Amino acid sequence: MLFGASLLSANVGLIVWLSVIFLVTLLILRRYAWGPITSALSEREETIASSLNRAEEALAESQRLQESNAQAKREVEQEAQKLLREARDEAQSLRDRQVERTREEITSLREQALLDIERDKERALQSLRDEVADLAILAAEKILQGNINSSSQRALVSQFIDDLTTSDRSQSPSAQA
Amino acid sequence: MSIGHLLSTLVCFTVLLLPFDSMASEEEEFDAVHHTADAYYLDFLPFAKVELPRLFIVRHELSGTQLLAYSSTKRALQSGEMLPYPDHASDEPHDDEPHTASPVDLDALITSGKHLDSKLIPREGALLLDLSITKHLVFSILASGILLTIFIRLARRYRRGIGRTSAPKGVFQNLFETLIVFVRDDIAVPNLGKENSDRFLPYLLTAFFFILTCNLLGLVPFGATATSNLNITAVLAGFTFVLTQFNGSKDHWKHVFWPPDMPVLVKFLLIPTEIMGLFTKPIALAIRLFANLTAGHLVILSLIGMIFTFTQLFGEVVGYGVVPISLGFTLFVMFLEILIAFIQAYIFTILSALFIGMAIASHSHSEAH
Numbered sequence: 175m176l177f178g179a180s181l182l183s184a185n186v187g188l189i190v191w192l193s194v195i196f197l198v199t200l201l202i203l204r205r206y207a208w209g210p211i212t213s214a215l216s217e218r219e220e221t222i223a224s225s226l227n228r229a230e231e232a233l234a235e236s237q238r239l240q241e242s243n244a245q246a247k248r249e250v251e252q253e254a255q256k257l258l259r260e261a262r263d264e265a266q267s268l269r270d271r272q273v274e275r276t277r278e279e280i281t282s283l284r285e286q287a288l289l290d291i292e293r294d295k296e297r298a299l300q301s302l303r304d305e306v307a308d309l310a311i312l313a314a315e316k317i318l319q320g321n322i323n324s325s326s327q328r329a330l331v332s333q334f335i336d337d338l339t340t341s342d343r344s345q346s347p348s349a350q351a
Numbered sequence: 352m353s354i355g356h357l358l359s360t361l362v363c364f365t366v367l368l369l370p371f372d373s374m375a376s377e378e379e380e381f382d383a384v385h386h387t388a389d390a391y392y393l394d395f396l397p398f399a400k401v402e403l404p405r406l407f408i409v410r411h412e413l414s415g416t417q418l419l420a421y422s423s424t425k426r427a428l429q430s431g432e433m434l435p436y437p438d439h440a441s442d443e444p445h446d447d448e449p450h451t452a453s454p455v456d457l458d459a460l461i462t463s464g465k466h467l468d469s470k471l472i473p474r475e476g477a478l479l480l481d482l483s484i485t486k487h488l489v490f491s492i493l494a495s496g497i498l499l500t501i502f503i504r505l506a507r508r509y510r511r512g513i514g515r516t517s518a519p520k521g522v523f524q525n526l527f528e529t530l531i532v533f534v535r536d537d538i539a540v541p542n543l544g545k546e547n548s549d550r551f552l553p554y555l556l557t558a559f560f561f562i563l564t565c566n567l568l569g570l571v572p573f574g575a576t577a578t579s580n581l582n583i584t585a586v587l588a589g590f591t592f593v594l595t596q597f598n599g600s601k602d603h604w605k606h607v608f609w610p611p612d613m614p615v616l617v618k619f620l621l622i623p624t625e626i627m628g629l630f631t632k633p634i635a636l637a638i639r640l641f642a643n644l645t646a647g648h649l650v651i652l653s654l655i656g657m658i659f660t661f662t663q664l665f666g667e668v669v670g671y672g673v674v675p676i677s678l679g680f681t682l683f684v685m686f687l688e689i690l691i692a693f694i695q696a697y698i699f700t701i702l703s704a705l706f707i708g709m710a711i712a713s714h715s716h717s718e719a720h
Contacts, residue, residue, distance in 0.1 A: 181388050181645060185582045187406075187482040188389070192491055192586045196561065199495040200590075204553035207502035211531060212552060214509035221516065 303338070310335060383652035387645055389487045389580050391424050392467050395573050402467065405483040407433070411476035419473070425461055427471060435460060436470035487577040494564040494577065498557070501527065534559050538701045542708035551707055554594060558587060559700040566644060566692030570685065578695070579644040581637065588637035591703040596629070599710040632706050636699060643695050647688045654681045 314331050386394075393401040402423035410416045421427035428435060435457075460466045472478055505527050509515050519528050539548035539555050562578055569576025577583050605611065607625040610618050657677045662670030 181384060181579075182581055183388075185389065185481070185485065187480055188485055188488055188580070188582045189586055190480070191482065191484075191488050192583050193589070195488075195491055195495050196557075196586060196590065199498060199561065200554060200557045202499060203502055203557050207499075207506040208553040208556050210506040210509050211502070211528075212535065212549070214515040215528070215532065215535075217515055 306338060307335065310338075383649050383656055386652055387576075387579055387648045389485045389582075390467065391483055391485055393486055393489060393573075394575075400464070403484040403486070403489065405433075405471065406481075407471070407473065407478060408480040408482060409473045409476045410479050416479065424467055424471070428457055428461065428466055432474055433471040434474055435466060436472050486575045487580040487583060490565065490568050490575045491577040491583060494561055494568060497564050498560050502560070530560075531556060534700060538697070538704050542701065542704035543711070544708070547708075547711055551594065551598075551704065554590065555700050555704055558590070558703060559696050562587065562640065562699055563692060563696035566696060567689075569644065569648065570688055570692065576644050576648060578640055579648055581641045584637040584641040587640070587699065588633035591636060591706060592630075592633035594703075595632075595706050595710045598707060600713045602713050603710045632702075636702055640695055640699050643691055647684065647691055651681055651684050651688070654684065 310331065317331070318328075391403050391405065393403065395401060402425060405421045405424055405427045407419045407427075408416060409419055419427075419432060421430060421433070427433040457466075460469070471481075505524060508519075508524055513520055514524060514528065519525050534556050535548065535552055538559070539552050543551055565577040565583075568574045569579065578587075607629065608622060610621045610625065613621065654677050658670055658673050661673045
C-alpha cells in the first residue's frame with residue numbers, strides 16, 4: 175500500500191510529534207500570551223464598567239444638586255416676593271395713615287382757623303359796634319349841641335342805636351358772647 | 352472589473368495551477384487524493400520538491416534501541432540501513448522478510464520519485480516508531496510558530512498598557528482582540544459558565560487559532576492543510592477528550608456509570624451506551640474537522656482536474672472550453688473554503704467547550720435537564 179495514497183492511514187510518529195508541539199504551544203501561549211491578554215481585557219472591562227457606574231452616579235448626584243438648587247431658588251424667590259409684598263403693603267398702609275393724619279390735621283386746622291376767624295369777626299364787630307356807638311354819641315353830641323332840647327330828636331337817636339343792635343344780633347348770634 | 356484586477360486574478364490562478372502544469376508536463380497521473388494526503392516532502396513544484404528528514408526509532412537485538420536520522424528519504428535509502436517496503440507486500444505471505452533491492456533498482460526508484468511513496472523499514476531490527484517529519488507536521492509547526500509570534504507580540508502590547516488602560520490601537524490588535532473576545536464571550540462563557548471559563552479559555556483559544564491557522568495555510572499556494580490529516584485532528588480531539596474526562600464532575604461519572612432516575616434494567620442498557628458516548632464525541636470532533644477540510648481540497652483539485660480529464664477524453668478544444676467553467680467553480684469553492692476555515696475552527700472549539708461544560712456541570716437530578 176502506498177503511504178501517500180491513503181487519507182486515513184495512521185501515523186503514530188505524527189501523533190507523538192503533534193501532541194508535543196500542541197502541548198508546548200498551549201503551555202507557552204497560556205503563560206506568555208493568553209494570561210496577559212485576558213487579564214488586560216478583563217481589567218479594561220472592569221475599568222470601563224466602573225467608570226460608567228461612576229459617571230452614572232455623578233450624573234445622578236448632579237441632577238440631585240440641580241434639583242435642590244432649583245428648589246432653593248424657588249424658595250428664595252418666594253421669600254423675596256413675600257418680602258416685597260409685605261413692604262409694599264407696609265408702605266401703602268403707612269401712606270394711608272399719613273394721608274389720614276394729614277387730612278385730620280388739615281381739618282382741625284381749618285376748624286381752628288374758622289373759630290379764629292369767627293372770634294376775630296366777633297371782636298371786630300364788637301369794636302365796630304363800640305366805634306359806631308362812639309360815633310353815634312359823637313354825632314349825637316354834635317346834634318345835641320344844635321338842638322338838645324328837642325325830645326323827638328333824642329328819641330330818634332335812641333331808636334337808631336336799638337336798630338343797630340338788633341340787626342347786628344340777628345346777623346351773628348355769637349356776637350353776644 | 353479593471354485590467355489590474357483581471358491580471359492579479361490571472362497571476363493567482365497561474366500560481367495555483369503551477370503544480371498541475373508540472374504534472375501535465377511530466378505526464379503523471381493526476382491524483383487529487385495523493386495531493387491532499389500527507390507526504391515526506393514539501394511540494395514546491397514546478398520549482399522543487401523538498402524531501403523532509405526521516406527519523407526512526409529502531410530496536411535492535413544486539414545494539415538495543417537507537418535513533419536513526421537521515422536528512423531525506425533518498426539519503427535513508429542510499430545509506431543502506433533502510434529498505435523500501437515493496438508495494439506488492441500484501442500479496443506475499445512473508446511480510447517480515449524485507450525486500451532487498453539492488454543498488455540499480457534503488458537508483459531507478461529514486462529517479463522515478465516513487466521512493467517517497469514507499470514505506471521504509473530497517474534492514475536490521477524492528478521499527479519501533481517512525482518519527483519522520485511529514486508535510487503536515489511542517490505546516491503544524493509553522494502554524495504553531497505563527498501563533499506564538501502573533502500572540503506573544505500581542506501580549507507584549509497589552510503588557511505595555513495599550514489595551515489595558517487605553518483603547519486598543521491598530522488593525523493587528525483590534526483584529527485579534529475581536530477574535531479572542533469572540534472565543535471568550537461566545538464560546539467559552541455560554542458553555543462553561545463565567546467562573547469556569549477562565550480555566551479552559553487558554554485551551555479553547557489555542558485550539559481555535561491553531562485550527563484556523565492550519566486551515567488557512569492550506570489555502571496558500573504551495574501550502575498544505577494539516578487539519579486535513581486524521582492523525583492531527585485526532586490529537587486535537589484527544590486534548591478535548593482528556594480535558595473532559597479529567598475535569599468531569601461527580602455528576603458526570605454518576606451519569607455514565609449509574610444513570611439516575613431509571614429502572615435498573617434500563618440502567619444496564621444505558622451504561623454501555625454512555626461509555627460509548629464518551630468516545631464518540633471526540634471521534635466525531637476529529638472526523639468532522641478532517642472530513643470538512645479534506646473534502647474542500649478534494650473538490651478544488653477535482654474541479655481543476657476536470658480540465659485535464661476533459662482534455663484526455665475529448666481532446667484539447669473541449670479541454671480549453673472547460674477552463675472557464677472549471678476556474679469559476681474553483682474560485683467559488685475557494686471562497687467557500689475561507690468560510691469553512693473559520694466555521695470549522697469555530698465548531699471544533701464550541702463543541703469542545705460544550706463537552707467540557709457538560710462534564711464539569713454539577714446538577715441535582717431531581718431537576719429537569
